[in-house]
Amino acid sequence: MEKDTSIAIIGGGIGGFTAAIALRRQGFSPVIYEAAPELQPIGAGITLAINAMQVFRELGLADKAIAAGHRLEHLWITDEHLHPISRTALEPLIREFGLPNLGIHRGALQQLLVEALPEGAIHLGKGLQRLEEIAEGVELKFEDGTTAQAGVVIAADGIHSAVRRQLFPACRQRSSGQVCWRGICRADTGPWQGRGTEAWAPGMRFGIVPIAAESIYWFAVVNQKPGIDWAKLTKEELMETFRPFARPARELIESTPASQIIYNPLNDLEPLPQWFFGRSALLGDAAHATTPNMGQGACQAIEDAYVLARCVSSWPYGEAFAKYQARRKARADSIVRQSRRLGRIAQLDSPVLGRLRNRVMSLMPSSLAIRGLRNVAKGSFL
Ligand SMILES: Cc1cc2nc3c(=O)[nH]c(=O)nc-3n(C[C@H](O)[C@H](O)[C@H](O)COP(=O)(O)OP(=O)(O)OC[C@H]3O[C@@H](n4cnc5c(N)ncnc54)[C@H](O)[C@@H]3O)c2cc1C
Numbered sequence: 001m002e003k004d005t006s007i008a009i010i011g012g013g014i015g016g017f018t019a020a021i022a023l024r025r026q027g028f029s030p031v032i033y034e035a036a037p038e039l040q041p042i043g044a045g046i047t048l049a050i051n052a053m054q055v056f057r058e059l060g061l062a063d064k065a066i067a068a069g070h071r072l073e074h075l076w077i078t079d080e081h082l083h084p085i086s087r088t089a090l091e092p093l094i095r096e097f098g099l100p101n102l103g104i105h106r107g108a109l110q111q112l113l114v115e116a117l118p119e120g121a122i123h124l125g126k127g128l129q130r131l132e133e134i135a136e137g138v139e140l141k142f143e144d145g146t147t148a149q150a151g152v153v154i155a156a157d158g159i160h161s162a163v164r165r166q167l168f169p170a171c172r173q174r175s176s177g178q179v180c181w182r183g184i185c186r187a188d189t190g191p192w193q194g195r196g197t198e199a200w201a202p203g204m205r206f207g208i209v210p211i212a213a214e215s216i217y218w219f220a221v222v223n224q225k226p227g228i229d230w231a232k233l234t235k236e237e238l239m240e241t242f243r244p245f246a247r248p249a250r251e252l253i254e255s256t257p258a259s260q261i262i263y264n265p266l267n268d269l270e271p272l273p274q275w276f277f278g279r280s281a282l283l284g285d286a287a288h289a290t291t292p293n294m295g296q297g298a299c300q301a302i303e304d305a306y307v308l309a310r311c312v313s314s315w316p317y318g319e320a321f322a323k324y325q326a327r328r329k330a331r332a333d334s335i336v337r338q339s340r341r342l343g344r345i346a347q348l349d350s351p352v353l354g355r356l357r358n359r360v361m362s363l364m365p366s367s368l369a370i371r372g373l374r375n376v377a378k379g380s381f382l
Helices: 014-025 050-058 062-068 091-097 106-115 162-167 235-241 247-254 297-314 317-346 351-363 366-378
Strands: 007-010 031-033 045-048 070-072 074-079 084-089 101-105 128-134 137-142 147-150 152-155 173-186 195-201 204-212 215-223 262-269 280-282
Touching: 007 014, 007 137, 007 147, 014 031, 014 106, 014 297, 031 147, 045 050, 045 106, 045 204, 045 297, 050 062, 050 091, 050 101, 050 297, 050 366, 062 101, 062 106, 070 204, 084 351, 084 366, 091 366, 101 106, 101 204, 101 215, 128 162, 137 152, 152 162, 162 280, 173 247, 173 317, 195 351, 204 247, 215 235, 215 247, 235 247, 262 317, 280 317, 297 317
Parallel strands: 007 031, 007 152, 074 195, 152 280
Antiparallel strands: 045 101, 070 101, 074 084, 128 137, 137 147, 173 215, 173 262, 195 204, 204 215
16 A cells, blocks of 8 residues: 555553554554543453564564563463462463563553654544545544544444444344453562462452562452342442452452442454444544453553555555455454353352362463464464
8 A cells, every 4th residue: 555545543451552653663654543531541451462462573663562571481270279270381482483472551552552652643532433435544533622634443442342332233242141341550570570360269360460579450240140230230249249359359349449449341353344434544442342261351452453554555456455354354353262161161150160170270281272363473464
C-alpha cells in the first residue's frame, strides 16, 4: 500500500497503540481515534508472554517493558493451600528466545506505548458510531457529530467493537460462566518473586503475579451461580467467598482499597467468518476476544498488530487483509478454544474430579508444559 495512504485506527488500547507503532516503523502515519476523553490506566496488571515480547523486541520496546515490569521465570499451579501441583521453570524458553515472560502494570504498559507515538497521533473523545465506504475511502462518523476520512480503517475497539457490530452483526459474545475480580496492592514480592502463581480450589481460582518492586497483581475467579449478583459483592463478601484459599492469598485482597477492585464477567467471542470487509480490518479483542485463562488476549492483539502492519506495507489493502487473516486467524481462534477449555478444567466444581486432575497434573513432566508454552511462545508473526 502507498505510504501516504491515510490509516485510521479505532481504539487506543494495547492493540491499537501497538498497531500504530508498527505502522510508523513501516513508514505510515496512522491516526488513532479513542472514545475515552482521557487516557486512564486500568488499575490492574497483565502478563506479557514471550510471543508478545518478541514483537516488542522487533519494535524496540522490549527493554523498556522489562525495565517497567517484573520477570516471570517460573509458573506454578497450586492447590488452595498454596501447595504446588505443578512447577514449570521457564528457563529453557527464556534461553531459546532470549526474552522472559513479564508481569507489568497496565498503566506502565500504556505509558510506554504512548511514549513511542508522536504528539497528535491520538485523538481522544472520538467514539466511532458508524463507518461508511465512499468512493475515495471510508468516512468515519463519531458520537460527537464530527466526521473524518481515511483510506483504510483498523478496528482495535475491543470486545464491544462498534465496527465489528456494524460489519458482522451476527457475531455474539459468549459467557464463560465465570466472573473475575482483579486488583493491585502494595506487598512484599519476596514470597512470589519471579513467579506467576495460580491456586485452584473447587469452582474457583486465585492468581498472584508480581509486577514491580512491592507491587502485586492478583485475580480471583469464581463459577457463576444462579441468584447471586456478583457485581454487588462488597470487599468483605469477596474475602469471604475466597475463604478456601490460604491466608497469604486473601491478604492481597485485604490490602487492596475496595474502590480499586475491578469486577468483570469473563466473556469471549464466537469465531468470526472473517476479520475484514472492504477497507476495514479487525484486530485484537474486536476480532477474537478470548477468556484470560492463558493470559494471551493482549499478546494476540500485539501479534495481530505487527503482522497487519507488515502486510499493509507490502500489498494493496485487499490482499494485505487477506494475508493478515491467513497468517493469524487459525492461531487466534485456536487460542480462544484452548483458553475456554483450560478455564473449565481449572474451575471444576467437583472436589473429587479436582483431586484427580491435580494428581494427573502433578505426575506430568514439566517438559510437556514447556512444549505447550513453546508453541504459544513461537508466535505467528516473523
Ligand atoms: C480479567 C482479565 C485478565 C486479563 N489478563 C491478560 C493477561 O494477563 N495477558 C494478556 O495478554 N491478556 C489479558 N487479558 C486480555 C486483554 O486485556 C485484552 O485482550 C486486551 O486488552 C485487548 O486489547 P485491544 O486493544 O484489542 O482492546 P482493548 O484493550 O479493549 O482496547 C479497546 C479500546 O478501544 C476503545 N473503544 C471502544 N469502542 C470505541 C469506539 N466506538 N470508538 C473509539 N474507541 C473505542 C476503548 O475505549 C479502548 O481504549 C485479560 C483480560 C481480562 C478481562
